[in-house]
Amino acid sequence: MTGIILHHYPTSPFSEKIRLVLGYKKLDWKSVIIPSISPKPDVLALTGGYRKTPFMQIGADIYCDSALICDVLEHRQPAPTLYPDGMQGLARITAQWADTTLFWAAMGYNLSPKGAAHMFAGAPPEVAKAFGEDRGKMAVGMTRLRPGDATAAYKSYLRRLSNMLEGNAFLLGAAPTVADFAAYHPLWFSRVRVPEMDGILDATPGVLAWMDRIAALGHGTMQKFSAAEAIALAAQSTPLSVENESFQDEHGIPLGSRVTIAAESFGPEPTEGELIAATRMHYTLRRTDERAGTLHVHFPRIGYVLRKAEA
Incomplete structure (x- = not known):
């Protein structure tokens, strides 16, 4: 192939x-x-x-x-499957929520003034300006959360993810599904891309341990x-x-x-x-x-x- x-x-x-x-x-x-x-x-x-x-x-x-x-x-x-038997619908719906609602709450927090300053630290001012203008064009007509509202929502979503992980290695059970990969990546941005913002994850140690398990899967060859x-x-x-x-x-x-x-x-x-x-x-x-x-x-x-x- x-x-x-x-x-x-x-x-x-x-x-x-x-x-x-x-x-x-x-x-x-x-x-x-x-x-x-x-x-x-x-x-x-x-x-x-x-x-x-x-x-x-x-x-x-x-x-x-x-x-x-x-x-x-x-x-x-x-x-290994992303859509286990009996969980296809739940996995897809959870992934869709994570790729949209969770993602935009997380990014509203991640790219608040403090996060954006870290992201563009050391770069010329025109780099941050160009990035902002580019993403602004991509978001024309779209309603985005302000940093304070995004932070509150992100904290709530992290607690809900933590609840899902009580007694489970992954969000829907013993093995990852598409829901895990969709929920992981906005949190990864907090932890890896803007680490000055990763303190929000400390209140949910179960989520941090889950993130370590996901990261250990690697990127293939x-x-x-x-x-x-x-x-x-x-x-x-x-x-x-x-x-x-x-x-x-x-x-x-x-x-x-x-x-x-x-x-x-x-x-x-x-x-x-x-x-x-x-x-x-x-x-x-x-x-x-x-x-x-x-x-x-x-x-x-x-x-x-x-x-x-x-x-």
Whole structure:
């Protein structure tokens, strides 16, 4: 099978989520380091518009959003599972809460003035300004918690995670599920990226011990790869066929239509292409790039908006 390429950068929390899933499943993967802010010309050559981090590439197939990446990795390497029998729904719903509600509370706390000062300590002022402007553009129209409200919510969520861990090694039992990896990465940001802010974790020692167990899973076996190599590989690869996938039409938009797909809230930049699959759980667009060739770009349904492209 064609190898896994993760496009990410070291301090990205959602990238840490996927790096740990790769470690849990003991997978080999190639690492392409991408910029943390725009411009991202090599990213857009592959995704067509999507610029959140990370995304995964397998040949000429591009997988956007960490929730979809987890599903693809589960299909590729079913054991150990992220979705145990009898817990699939609970694991997915908990992960969705962690990737959204918990994440934004944690980041509202992590990037309060004290945390932001630590994050950009030693960097020229224009670096912090550029980062803030970039994330501001990605959050247009989105309501975010102020630091005080975020801190209060984060403390409550940490206590709830601690309650889940009473008598359990992991959130839902004796083994990790997708919920653990989703809940871990915003806390990892507090502990590793802005350690001056990690005191909030001290009130929940059970959570800290759980974090140590997750971190011990490692990141699998990584090999460095360049963006140029990844784009060249895409250009010489053929995307996987989607002809036999069932079509679930919720929008009255037939396959073959020109459409756009964009995130519901954070990172609203659209990707445009030909709709070639719309299954129960994901969309697939076909698009062509002058450098990367013909690509299939995949998105989850949940959290994304499908529209007909404007003529």
